Amino acid sequence: MIIEPYTILYKEQLSAHVYLMRVKAPHIARERQPGQFILLSIDHDYGERIPLTIADANLEEGSITIIFQTVGYTTKQLATLEVGDELAVLLGPLGQPTKIEKLGRVVCVGGGVGIAPLHPIAKSMKAAGNQVICVLGARNKELLFMEDNFAAFADEVIVCTDDGSAGRKDLVTAPLKELCQMDEKPQLVVAIGPPIMMKFCVETVRPYNVPVVVSLNTIMVDGTGMCGGCRVTVGGETKFVCVDGPEFDGLKVDFDGLIQRLQAYRSQERRQEEQHACRMQQQAAVLEKKNV
Amino acid sequence: MPAACSNRPPCWRKRMSENNIEALQKLAKPHYEELKKLDFQLKPAQRAKIPLQDMPVQEARLRCKNTNEVALGYTPMQAVVEANRCLQCKSQPCVEGCPVRLPIRDFIKSIAIGDFAEAIRLIKVDSLLPAVCGRVCPQETQCQVKCTLGKMLKDPEQAVSIGRLERFVADWERSQGKIEPPLCRPDSGKRVAVIGSGPAGITVAADCRRAGHAVTVFEAFHKFGGVMMYGIPEFRLPKAIVEAEVELLQRMGVQLLPNFLVGRTRKLQDLLDKDGFDAVFIGIGAGLPNFMGIEGEHLIGVSSANEYLTRANLMRAYERGKAATPIIEAKRVAVLGGGNVAMDAARTALRLGAEEVYLVYRRSAKEMPARAEEIHHARAEGVQFHLLRNAKRVLGNAEGRVTALECLCYELGEPDASGRRSPVAIPGSEYVLPVDAVIVAIGNSSNPLIRQTTEGLEFNKWGNLVCDEDGRTSLPKVFAGGDIVLGAATVILAMGQGRKAAAAINKMLAE
Numbered sequence: 001m002i003i004e005p006y007t008i009l010y011k012e013q014l015s016a017h018v019y020l021m022r023v024k025a026p027h028i029a030r031e032r033q034p035g036q037f038i039l040l041s042i043d044h045d046y047g048e049r050i051p052l053t054i055a056d057a058n059l060e061e062g063s064i065t066i067i068f069q070t071v072g073y074t075t076k077q078l079a080t081l082e083v084g085d086e087l088a089v090l091l092g093p094l095g096q097p098t099k100i101e102k103l104g105r106v107v108c109v110g111g112g113v114g115i116a117p118l119h120p121i122a123k124s125m126k127a128a129g130n131q132v133i134c135v136l137g138a139r140n141k142e143l144l145f146m147e148d149n150f151a152a153f154a155d156e157v158i159v160c161t162d163d164g165s166a167g168r169k170d171l172v173t174a175p176l177k178e179l180c181q182m183d184e185k186p187q188l189v190v191a192i193g194p195p196i197m198m199k200f201c202v203e204t205v206r207p208y209n210v211p212v213v214v215s216l217n218t219i220m221v222d223g224t225g226m227c228g229g230c231r232v233t234v235g236g237e238t239k240f241v242c243v244d245g246p247e248f249d250g251l252k253v254d255f256d257g258l259i260q261r262l263q264a265y266r267s268q269e270r271r272q273e274e275q276h277a278c279r280m281q282q283q284a285a286v287l288e289k290k291n292v
Numbered sequence: 293m294p295a296a297c298s299n300r301p302p303c304w305r306k307r308m309s310e311n312n313i314e315a316l317q318k319l320a321k322p323h324y325e326e327l328k329k330l331d332f333q334l335k336p337a338q339r340a341k342i343p344l345q346d347m348p349v350q351e352a353r354l355r356c357k358n359t360n361e362v363a364l365g366y367t368p369m370q371a372v373v374e375a376n377r378c379l380q381c382k383s384q385p386c387v388e389g390c391p392v393r394l395p396i397r398d399f400i401k402s403i404a405i406g407d408f409a410e411a412i413r414l415i416k417v418d419s420l421l422p423a424v425c426g427r428v429c430p431q432e433t434q435c436q437v438k439c440t441l442g443k444m445l446k447d448p449e450q451a452v453s454i455g456r457l458e459r460f461v462a463d464w465e466r467s468q469g470k471i472e473p474p475l476c477r478p479d480s481g482k483r484v485a486v487i488g489s490g491p492a493g494i495t496v497a498a499d500c501r502r503a504g505h506a507v508t509v510f511e512a513f514h515k516f517g518g519v520m521m522y523g524i525p526e527f528r529l530p531k532a533i534v535e536a537e538v539e540l541l542q543r544m545g546v547q548l549l550p551n552f553l554v555g556r557t558r559k560l561q562d563l564l565d566k567d568g569f570d571a572v573f574i575g576i577g578a579g580l581p582n583f584m585g586i587e588g589e590h591l592i593g594v595s596s597a598n599e600y601l602t603r604a605n606l607m608r609a610y611e612r613g614k615a616a617t618p619i620i621e622a623k624r625v626a627v628l629g630g631g632n633v634a635m636d637a638a639r640t641a642l643r644l645g646a647e648e649v650y651l652v653y654r655r656s657a658k659e660m661p662a663r664a665e666e667i668h669h670a671r672a673e674g675v676q677f678h679l680l681r682n683a684k685r686v687l688g689n690a691e692g693r694v695t696a697l698e699c700l701c702y703e704l705g706e707p708d709a710s711g712r713r714s715p716v717a718i719p720g721s722e723y724v725l726p727v728d729a730v731i732v733a734i735g736n737s738s739n740p741l742i743r744q745t746t747e748g749l750e751f752n753k754w755g756n757l758v759c760d761e762d763g764r765t766s767l768p769k770v771f772a773g774g775d776i777v778l779g780a781a782t783v784i785l786a787m788g789q790g791r792k793a794a795a796a797i798n799k800m801l802a803e
Binding site for chain 1: 620
């Protein structure tokens, strides 16, 4: 049995802060199912392990697609890697796959970089025979991506931006509410995006008695159930996102607790970035001197 | 805080003074000269008079500020003197106490005459990990508790220091730079998959490879060694030692695959049905950390010992400015639990800059499952013990960060099923400890992943794998050992189980 190096085969910038990469990983491409994620690190000794959802897989090429937003230290470093570079660590597929079944009408809501993990789920829901309506939201047109990929299979795509630069000038909760109010209510809502968006999607749907699935992205170290850093309260019970999730019944998730826990290392991360920027400046100064 | 919370140092034990190398070497020297004069030919009564040789350690006030190893190991002279305390008794009760049945008496005999090469050769027949076991085995409850010398002197603490001698020869071999991989039989054409690269997995890999089988080890993390890499801290088990043992496996021809989670990256059954493996060994460890189930446990600053230690050890968070992985920064830390993991977490917190570290344990010191040596070291370094106390709830501020731990006092009642006196809460005895981090070290449950993704494997009600004496599970060709079978145990017990399972696998593959 051989594991090939996790080589970056393709890289594309999708929007101001969002990147797409296809990475060689035939063993993960073979096993992955919609809803699952990977953990990666870019330095074998000193790197940090971060979870990212698998947006797609290509069996012929033996690759998986990851889409990420540059928000923290590791994602920013990851964005500097180029085609031909290798990831130090790539583990997956992790988590429980999405339950794909024929239900009737399914509304898929994606916000920001959450649009990426929504894609394979929406596509599989369509393939299973559902009517699929997709609601995609971003702050503005520049931050929106993949809408054409959704348009290729979805029965309807509704785009919302905060400033109206693309689609409706609305939050995703507005069309979601309208869809719930229609005579033919959706049989399922899938919402993936920032925790605050998922929280409001759940509250929008709650009065209409429609089931809503959310996919959570939390702090993780091992991704195999060992550290408990990803724990979240669901229906009063402690659950681990890595082995029990990442998808949960949105109506039962304690979003406030989740949002709070995501702040755990924020101040340290900020300091680290400042230190890093400082080092970069020093290096730049050294290089400049050399050139002179 | 109730007056009963004693932070006084315990009575210093004979085995654990805190002396430096020079002082101990000076103490050993006259005995060594005497031994030479007698040409190492002593009567048992003479041997019993040689004093126990203490192991040098880094000074407590210095070591709690660095991550270097605490215990420094015997000098060659000390090792020879200590080995000469062994009575070389016929019955060898020490061997009975060893889960892998090392030829203890015989290797000590070699050390006693200065033949360190022969000593390590004898050990290596039965153990691939002497440098690890010499450091982390609970010898005081295994081999040493049975020692005839300890019985003769009516004090088990006066037993021959078997663990320290094992460690000494393993380190001696490494320092000579001539670690030889054991010989392997010609290729059998059979393939064995080992899931997990902890102590159980390493033992199985080595034993099956020696029998001539092709062995592949699957590890979920990016580094090999399991709990020896992510759990046990550098100051107790230097990572270079674990890496050397793993490298030895590679030199034997064992294939090691990192970043591979059997169950998800590949189903266990597929390894047998599609990938051509003839046997599978499951050594995935204890898995899921337990939490207390108390109010405030999800506040920022509360973590499992698994998470805290993994961030510190495997992810190297202790190397600030270099490591990308953050770790909770705290001045006052409470650790919940009384096992070795709790001691490791408490001592790691000190090294990461905590000024006050409290260890909160609901029974008394006598019932603590941690090794005496670890408890001693933790106390010497300044960990404050809050015994017969238990966490009631964690208090936090508006940002959701930990500010304090509310504890409740207990007293010991009647013995419970485990034979330990069970703690009984004293109503109204609550008190508040101001802290900014809480580390929960109260054990693990088994990881559900293999159970969820493998049909036909039998588990007990605690989620541990059900196996026979030789590690056979309910599935044909599938064996298991270590913490996934035992619940949380020790490195050496995992190795003992691995040894039995490997023997059963080798027997099955020979048929």
